[in-house]
Amino acid sequence: MATGIRDKVAIVGMGCSRFGERWDSGADDLMVEAFKEAVADAGVERDRIDAAWLGVFYQEQSTSKSGLPLAMALRLPNTPVTRVENLCATGTEALRGAAYAVAAGAVDIALAMGVEKLKDTGFSGLPERTRGTFDDLWHPGFTPPGAFAQLGAAYAARHGFAMDVVKRAMAHISWKSHENAASNPRAHLRNRITIEQALTAPMISYPLGTYDCCGVSDGAACAIVTTPEIAATLGKRDMVTIKALALAPSNGVEMGHASWDGSYTLTSRLAAQRAYCEAGITDPAAQIDLMEVHDCFSITELVLMEDLGFSAPGRAVHDVLDGRYDRDGAVPCQTDGGLKCFGHPVGASGLRMVYEIYTQLLGRAGERQLQAPTLGLTHNLGGIPNRNVASVSVLGLRKL
Amino acid sequence: MTARTGIRSFGAYLPRLRLERTAIAAATGWATGTRGNKARGVRSCCNWDEDSLTMAVEASRACLVGSDRSGVTWLAFASTTHPFADRSNAGVVATALSLPEALRAADVSGTLRAGTGALLQAFVQVRTTAGDALVVAAERRIAKPASEQEMSFGHGAAAIRVGTGDDIVAELLGSASLQDDFVDHYRASDSTFDYALEERWVRDEGYLKIVPRAIAAALADAGVAASAVKHLVIQGPGRFAAAIAKAAGIAADSLQDDLHLVCGDTGTAHPLLMLGAVLERAAAGDVILLASFGQGSDAIVLRATGRTPSSGRGLQGALAEGAPDREYLRFLSNCGVVDIDWGMRAERDNRTAHTVAWRKHRDVTGFIGGKCSQCGTVQFPKSRACVNPECRAFDTQVEHPLAESGGRVKTFTEDWLAVTRSPPHVYGNVALDAGANLFAEFADTPPGALAIGTPVRFVFRIKDVDRVRDFHRYFWKAAPVRT
Numbered sequence: 001m002a003t004g005i006r007d008k009v010a011i012v013g014m015g016c017s018r019f020g021e022r023w024d025s026g027a028d029d030l031m032v033e034a035f036k037e038a039v040a041d042a043g044v045e046r047d048r049i050d051a052a053w054l055g056v057f058y059q060e061q062s063t064s065k066s067g068l069p070l071a072m073a074l075r076l077p078n079t080p081v082t083r084v085e086n087l088c089a090t091g092t093e094a095l096r097g098a099a100y101a102v103a104a105g106a107v108d109i110a111l112a113m114g115v116e117k118l119k120d121t122g123f124s125g126l127p128e129r130t131r132g133t134f135d136d137l138w139h140p141g142f143t144p145p146g147a148f149a150q151l152g153a154a155y156a157a158r159h160g161f162a163m164d165v166v167k168r169a170m171a172h173i174s175w176k177s178h179e180n181a182a183s184n185p186r187a188h189l190r191n192r193i194t195i196e197q198a199l200t201a202p203m204i205s206y207p208l209g210t211y212d213c214c215g216v217s218d219g220a221a222c223a224i225v226t227t228p229e230i231a232a233t234l235g236k237r238d239m240v241t242i243k244a245l246a247l248a249p250s251n252g253v254e255m256g257h258a259s260w261d262g263s264y265t266l267t268s269r270l271a272a273q274r275a276y277c278e279a280g281i282t283d284p285a286a287q288i289d290l291m292e293v294h295d296c297f298s299i300t301e302l303v304l305m306e307d308l309g310f311s312a313p314g315r316a317v318h319d320v321l322d323g324r325y326d327r328d329g330a331v332p333c334q335t336d337g338g339l340k341c342f343g344h345p346v347g348a349s350g351l352r353m354v355y356e357i358y359t360q361l362l363g364r365a366g367e368r369q370l371q372a373p374t375l376g377l378t379h380n381l382g383g384i385p386n387r388n389v390a391s392v393s394v395l396g397l398r399k400l
Numbered sequence: 401m402t403a404r405t406g407i408r409s410f411g412a413y414l415p416r417l418r419l420e421r422t423a424i425a426a427a428t429g430w431a432t433g434t435r436g437n438k439a440r441g442v443r444s445c446c447n448w449d450e451d452s453l454t455m456a457v458e459a460s461r462a463c464l465v466g467s468d469r470s471g472v473t474w475l476a477f478a479s480t481t482h483p484f485a486d487r488s489n490a491g492v493v494a495t496a497l498s499l500p501e502a503l504r505a506a507d508v509s510g511t512l513r514a515g516t517g518a519l520l521q522a523f524v525q526v527r528t529t530a531g532d533a534l535v536v537a538a539e540r541r542i543a544k545p546a547s548e549q550e551m552s553f554g555h556g557a558a559a560i561r562v563g564t565g566d567d568i569v570a571e572l573l574g575s576a577s578l579q580d581d582f583v584d585h586y587r588a589s590d591s592t593f594d595y596a597l598e599e600r601w602v603r604d605e606g607y608l609k610i611v612p613r614a615i616a617a618a619l620a621d622a623g624v625a626a627s628a629v630k631h632l633v634i635q636g637p638g639r640f641a642a643a644i645a646k647a648a649g650i651a652a653d654s655l656q657d658d659l660h661l662v663c664g665d666t667g668t669a670h671p672l673l674m675l676g677a678v679l680e681r682a683a684a685g686d687v688i689l690l691a692s693f694g695q696g697s698d699a700i701v702l703r704a705t706g707r708t709p710s711s712g713r714g715l716q717g718a719l720a721e722g723a724p725d726r727e728y729l730r731f732l733s734n735c736g737v738v739d740i741d742w743g744m745r746a747e748r749d750n751r752t753a754h755t756v757a758w759r760k761h762r763d764v765t766g767f768i769g770g771k772c773s774q775c776g777t778v779q780f781p782k783s784r785a786c787v788n789p790e791c792r793a794f795d796t797q798v799e800h801p802l803a804e805s806g807g808r809v810k811t812f813t814e815d816w817l818a819v820t821r822s823p824p825h826v827y828g829n830v831a832l833d834a835g836a837n838l839f840a841e842f843a844d845t846p847p848g849a850l851a852i853g854t855p856v857r858f859v860f861r862i863k864d865v866d867r868v869r870d871f872h873r874y875f876w877k878a879a880p881v882r883t
Contacts, residue, residue: 123744125817133753136864137764138781138875140827140841146815150828154811157852205815206824206847255829255839256779256787262811262829385811386829386839 004278005103007398009242010231011223013042016355019219019343020188027062027117028073030220030345035074035113042224043234046074049224050107052081055094055114057346059085061127062117070113087382088294089247089391090114091221091350096245096391098225108230114352115220116345125216126346145213147384148297149205154262155303159314163207169317170298171198174211174340176326177295181337183367188215188343198298212298217343221351223358228398240358243375243394244278246271254386265300265381267390268307272379275392276309281375284309288331288394289373290360292353294381295338305333308379308392327368335360335368353378354395361397373397405523406568406702408532408561410676410709411462412718413455414663415555416844417734418442423726428546435548441661442724444554447844448734448821449862452479452538452557453489454874457496457860459557459669460536461804465712467561470500473531476518478508478668480587481540483872492874493536495765496860498801512635513694515558515668520698522562523572532563539667542735544593552637554664556718558672569679569709570688570702574622578614579696582606599637607640611697612647615689618699626650629701630686631678634658635671636693650689662719679709680716721882723844733821745819750866752873762799767858767876769836770797778802778835802858803876805834809854814847830856830878843877855881 015037017030025033039046054070056062063069067081086093091114098110121127131139156166175195181187193211201209231239248270254260272284281287293308295301305316310331311324319325325333336342336356339349357376359365374397382389421443425436446455456477464472477490484492490505499505508518515537522533538557543549584606585596611634619626626649634641638658645652656674658665666673671692678688684706691699713721725731732738762768763782770782775791778800786793812828819825826842828850842850843861856878863875 121744125745128745128748128819130749133756134760134781136750136753137757137760137873138863140839141818141820141825141864142827143815143818143825146813146818146825146827149813149815150811152813153852203814204817205813208813251789252783252787253789256837257777257789258831258835258837259789260837 005099005245006243006278006280007228007241008103009099009225010228010236010239011225011242011354011358012231012234012236012239013038013044013224014222014355014358015041016186016221016352017219018186019217019345019352021119022218023119025218027069027115030117030218031070031073031113031115034220034222038222038224044109044224047077049076049079049109049111051098051101052076052079052111052113053094053097054081054083055085055090055112055347055350056083057085057087057090057116058118058127061120062115062347086389088296088346089350089380089382089389090347091352092245092378092380092391092393093350095223095351095354095393096247098223099242099245102225102227109224109226111222111224112351113220113222114348114350116347117218118216118345119218142384143205144384145208145297146205148300149208150262151299151303151385152207155299158261158263161317166317167199167207169302169320170212171195172320173295173298173301174198177334177338177340180327180335180368181341184336184342187337187341188217189337189341208297208299214296214339215341215343217345219343219345219348219352221348221355223351223354238362239398240361240395241398243396244275244392246274246278246392247389248274249389250383250387252387260386262385264303265307265385265388265390267388268304268379268381271390271392272308275394279394281394284377285331288375288377290332290335290357290370291377291379292334292336292338292356293379295334295340296344296381300381301333304379308377332370335365335370350378350380350391354393357395361395403564404566404568404571405527405564406562406571407679407709408563408568409463409467410569410679410714411459411464411559411712412673412676412715413458413462413557413713414444414718414722415446415450415455416721416723417445417447417725418663418722419445419725419728419731421551423728424551427728431546439551442722443551443664444556444722445725445731446540446555446734449843450540451483451862452481452540453483453492454860454862455540455555455557456493456536456538456559459538459559460493460497460534462712463534463559463561463710464497465710469497471532472499472534472561473503473529474522474525474533475499475503475505476508476522476533476535478514478518478535478537479539480509480512480514480668482507482509492765495761496874498766498768511694512667513692513696513698515672516690516692516698516700519560519562519672520575520577520700526562526564532561535560535562537669537672539669541594541667542592542737545732545737549594549596552660552665554666556663556666556669556673558669558676560672567707568705569707570682570704573624573701573703574618575698575700576614576617576621577696577698578610578617580610581695582610603640607636607693608643608647611644611691611693614697614699615648615691618689618701622701624687624701628687629654629689631656631682631688633671633674633678633688633690635691673715676709677715679704680714730822742819742821749868750864751869752866752871757873764875766801767803769800769802771800772796773798780836780838800834802832802834802836805832805858806881807832807856807878809850809852809856810837811852812842812850826850840878843879845880849880857881
């Protein structure tokens with residue numbers, strides 16, 4: 001009987017590049033930037049890494065196919081590198097590969113790297129790509145904001161809210177992330193905004209305005225993982241261990257079956273249930289101290305508060321407006337600014353979230369440090385609400 | 401006694417956009433001087449995702465409402481603006497309509513008389529072969545900015561089902577055709593625009609000398625006196641029609657309006673569209689004379705039976721579906737006459753994988769989903785494993801047509817970032833009445849038109865355009881049902 005990976009894998013070092021429009025850097029530069037920080041943090045030599053996982057989403061844009069871009073950029077000693085891709089859950093998928101290899105006892109030390117170099121397209125927003133030879137024939141042309149915007153009207157209709165009330169909660173979410181990012185030197189967008197600015201911004205995809213959308217950024221983040229026993233030999237006393245890593249892809253139900261009404265993300269609910277089970281969490285709202293969720297758009301963060309079990313159905317609007325997820329609220333969300341303001345280099349985002357939880361759990365978050373958190377959650381939603389991959393990870397502090 | 405031959409049903413389609421001619425005059429008056437002062441009424445205009453083929457499908461659907469499509473064994477698609485020069489346009493129409501595979505389908509072109517020519521051929525066809533004939537004529541002519549044609553043209557389609565028996569709307573009494581290479585206007589194969597000759601010469605030497613002779617011959621063939629004609633349809637400018645009626649000895653009050661004020665001249669479709677207007681109001685026994693013009697003339701004599709021409713959209717219905725429009729520049733963009741900068745996002749390669757398109761052509765072009773024979777769930781696209789989370793059975797799905805199913809909006813957005821030639825791009829999840837759920841684009845849907853639960857129907861439209869390879873593909877889009 002499988003027992004999961006709870007507390008079988010420790011994160012001993014992490015690195016994260018500055019996110020933003022990195023006109024000065026390519027994907028290789030960004031990976032080196034994150035990696036140098038991680039090996040220094042872990043206190044391990046590059047050559048002690050037994051295997052590596054590279055997460056890149058837009059291979060055509062950022063790097064190219066395969067594990068080669070990582071092996072080349074870091075000049076690894078022909079270390080096995082596996083390239084993974086699972087939409088916006090790509091970074092978490094890379095961590096999953098590395099953690100599973102350690103938990104299986106196949107390797108001692110593994111590296112998970114996520115990177116994306118988006119700002120070489122020549123235009124704003126994400127690159128335009130084909131949807132596949134069959135889907136191109138029938139699937140609507142869409143943009144990420146347009147696809148996620150669909151949650152807005154459906155959520156409002158489902159719970160009987162006027163759109164301006166939902167918009168106000170969305171504006172609060174974006175305002176909060178800008179506030180948090182202001183004290184994060186690596187964040188892409190560090191300016192403060194007002195609720196009014198968010199409410200009156202130009203419409204991108206109804207009901208999403210400019211400030212409801214996350215940054216499109218370049219960046220890399222990585223983690224070095226090993227067993228708690230080896231971590232101890234490296235001199236790690238307080239260590240962050242992985243409590244759960246769960247994944248749930250759509251199988252077509254949301255897009256093709258009447259059981260989904262468009263007001264929530266089905267896979268997030270499933271991934272959360274699996275993660276809570278693996279981590280032994282029975283009451284996430286009470287047990288989890290902070291979270292980094294996939295706030296690609298403000299409406300996504302809003303519905304996720306319910307999907308992940310932090311707000312009761314139909315209550316997220318009130319909880320958000322009450323400040324429950326602000327930095328000084330009951331469960332702070334996006335203390336680093338989130339995708340919204342730290343930025344969203346797709347392949348790196350999952351690992352960037354883990355980086356913030358890791359930093360907070362170890363008490364290294366400086367100006368934005370929370371009061372002694374011990375358990376954190378990250379969540380990715382890759383794809384669009386009606387067809388996606390969700391991942392949830394739970395990370396905890398283990399004090400020796 | 402042989403069975404009666406005639407028209408079984410009629411359907412019309414006019415694009416929703418109706419450009420006010422004063423908007424054309426306002427935009428082009430600097431070039432045309434006082435010519436625009438006589439601008440009145442509206443002209444129908446295709447949206448960016450419509451062409452003669454999509455309009456032909458819509459008119460045909462209207463014509464076939466409530467009738468058995470498997471009885472159609474012959475299809476003619478008449479137009480001078482078929483989107484493909486070498487690929488059967490009628491074949492695409494047939495697939496979109498899910499007509500039987502055992503079908504003779506032909507494109508008819510080369511003259512504005514192609515619509516009546518196809519209709520005459522259909523009458524011959526049903527007399528000699530089992531099954532009904534479907535004639536559809538559609539036209540999307542592009543005119544030079546500030547030209548007379550820009551003012552007078554309209555875009556539209558008309559479909560007529562022809563058959564034999566007693567359940568017909570109008571019976572064929574007789575016909576005649578005259579051939580002459582009279583060039584009132586022409587368009588070379590590789591040209592976008594017409595070249596039109598002097599109107600008074602066209603009237604005096606063309607219309608007035610050719611059409612009355614065709615009418616006389618048709619009346620003789622039918623054995624009907626000119627004085628018995630109750631409804632007269634003349635293809636061409638309405639201002640010529642009175643003189644033609646007089647020359648033919650037919651009462652002026654029988655003349656059918658030329659629809660100039662409400663949609664404009666729809667080319668090959670126009671005589672059929674005007675005929676549809678007559679069929680909608682003709683009483684049993686009324687004699688109808690239809691005369692076309694274009695390198696000669698076809699004249700057709702019919703007698704109304706008093707039956708209703710269709711339970712689908714007729715001309716009055718098509719006229720009522722219009723929305724007045726004054727966006728002249730958008731009209732030029734939709735016509736492809738001006739090339740708007742849609743930004744770098746529009747540079748995405750839209751190559752069609754034709755191997756896939758062929759594998760899926762019935763499903764995609766005909767909008768046919770799958771119905772699970774185990775749990776009954778209807779789904780699109782049809783797939784190997786059932787989408788119902790409680791079922792997921794393999795290889796249980798049978799074809800299930802979805803095109804005529806209505807639906808309701810589950811989610812939507814108005815996207816100003818997405819590439820479309822008519823921003824905002826509107827798309828969302830739709831729950832079909834047939835049971836399937838589909839992520840769909842919306843057609844003819846301006847901002848503010850949708851809410852959760854808005855009822856929709858599906859329309860056949862251009863899905864994507866591949867400008868590199870001069871190809872475009874079609875699919876079905878949702879459109880709000882307007883009451």
